[in-house]
Amino acid sequence: MDTIILKARGKINLTLDVVGKRDNGYHDLRMIMQTINLHDTITITKTKTEGIRINNNLAWLPKDDKNITYKAAAKFLEESNIKAGIYIDIFKRIPVAAGLAGGSSDAAAVLVGLNKLFGTHYSKRQLMKMGVEIGADVPFCILRGTALAEGIGEVLTPLPSLPPMHILLAKPNISVSTASVYKALNIAEIEKHPETDDYVEAIKRQDIDYMTTHMGNVLEDVTIKMHPQIEEIKQDMIRMGALGSMMSGSGPTVFGIFPSKYEATLAAEYFKNKCGLREVHVTSTFCKAKREGKRRHERKRYKHKHEDK
Ligand SMILES: C[C@](O)(CO)[C@H](O)COP(=O)(O)OP(=O)(O)OC[C@H]1O[C@@H](n2ccc(N)nc2=O)[C@H](O)[C@@H]1O
Numbered sequence: 406m407d408t409i410i411l412k413a414r415g416k417i418n419l420t421l422d423v424v425g426k427r428d429n430g431y432h433d434l435r436m437i438m439q440t441i442n443l444h445d446t447i448t449i450t451k452t453k454t455e456g457i458r459i460n461n462n463l464a465w466l467p468k469d470d471k472n473i474t475y476k477a478a479a480k481f482l483e484e485s486n487i488k489a490g491i492y493i494d495i496f497k498r499i500p501v502a503a504g505l506a507g508g509s510s511d512a513a514a515v516l517v518g519l520n521k522l523f524g525t526h527y528s529k530r531q532l533m534k535m536g537v538e539i540g541a542d543v544p545f546c547i548l549r550g551t552a553l554a555e556g557i558g559e560v561l562t563p564l565p566s567l568p569p570m571h572i573l574l575a576k577p578n579i580s581v582s583t584a585s586v587y588k589a590l591n592i593a594e595i596e597k598h599p600e601t602d603d604y605v606e607a608i609k610r611q612d613i614d615y616m617t618t619h620m621g622n623v624l625e626d627v628t629i630k631m632h633p634q635i636e637e638i639k640q641d642m643i644r645m646g647a648l649g650s651m652m653s654g655s656g657p658t659v660f661g662i663f664p665s666k667y668e669a670t671l672a673a674e675y676f677k678n679k680c681g682l683r684e685v686h687v688t689s690t691f692c693k694a695k696r697e698g699k700r701r702h703e704r705k706r707y708k709h710k711h712e713d714k
């Protein structure tokens with residue numbers, strides 16, 4: 406195998422709490438993360454000439470060692486002591502610098518893809534360990550699904566899959582640097598912390614009503630102070646029928662959970678046409694259990710087919 410194509414899915418934070426600050430500036434978190442189906446497509450090809458080459462479909466996105474996928478590939482080659490040539494093509498759909506872990510997910514896909522391409526058989530845990538050195542969200546992007554994330558985001562406890570939910574993403578026409586949001590946060594000034602443990606229980610009993618009405622993100626106040634239009638988008642989403650709406654990660658993307666794809670699509674038209682937002686997507690929550698069930702089924706079918714011969 407010389408080429409592999411992977412889906413690098415984004416994420417939303419259903420809750421995000423900051424519980425401490427480390428000497429190196431990083432923050433201790435407790436947050437519930439959820440993979441969404443909106444994805445970038447990553448194609449990795451082995452090449453004859455040694456080195457890492459990158460291409461992507463956005464004119465302004467780095468194509469050199471500034472691209473996070475370069476760092477992921479370099480880390481993998483260093484860890485595995487492999488000397489090889491790699492070409493990475495990225496087709497971006499996930500908005501950049503948006504709070505949706507677009508870059509982190511690309512990096513995660515590169516680690517997973519190279520592991521398959523070179524047959525190195527690293528475990529998921531080993532890949533996640535490599536991943537955290539590239540970015541705090543990378544381990545979750547390797548794990549995927551629904552999870553409680555602690556530490557700086559890398560201590561992950563998988564949670565039961567959520568029932569499929571319709572998600573609308575609306576990004577104001579601005580980009581926000583994650584570092585600047587964490588820098589501006591004053592932990593002592595946090596007014597309301599999300600009830601993370603109660604939220605975990607609600608996920609366990611699949612209580613959608615609780616899940617849509619008890620989301621909370623302590624970074625919201627910080628980013629909204631910088632860009633008040635985030636609050637307007639949140640309120641518009643509720644007015645347009647969202648069961649709940651919140652900023653994802655450090656922002657500025659706002660997501661809404663809608664009762665149907667139809668209502669999410671109507672609201673999307675409003676944000677695109679009436680508010681002039683350029684990056685609006687209707688997507689859904691990624692169900693890991695369903696995906697793994699499908700894979701088991703495919704393996705079984707493959708086995709049957711070959712045993713019949
Ligand atoms: C906001 C979230 O997306 C929520 O899921 C993540 O916490 C951010 O994860 P990320 O973008 O992968 O983070 P990194 O690329 O490792 O770090 C970006 C910047 O965010 C800050 N950062 C990140 C994670 C963390 N637990 N504490 C932090 O203070 C650091 O100052 C760092 O300079």
Ligand SMILES: Nc1ncnc2c1ncn2[C@@H]1O[C@H](COP(=O)(O)OP(=O)(O)OP(=O)(O)O)[C@@H](O)[C@H]1O
Nearest residue numbers: 472473501502503504505506507508509542583654
């Ligand atoms: N493959 C990539 N995809 C997206 N951004 C990249 C990539 N490589 C480098 N970057 C740089 O990383 C920064 C933002 O990354 P990213 O899109 O992961 O942020 P984010 O949406 O805020 O994610 P997170 O929720 O993890 O903070 C931008 O400055 C961008 O130029």
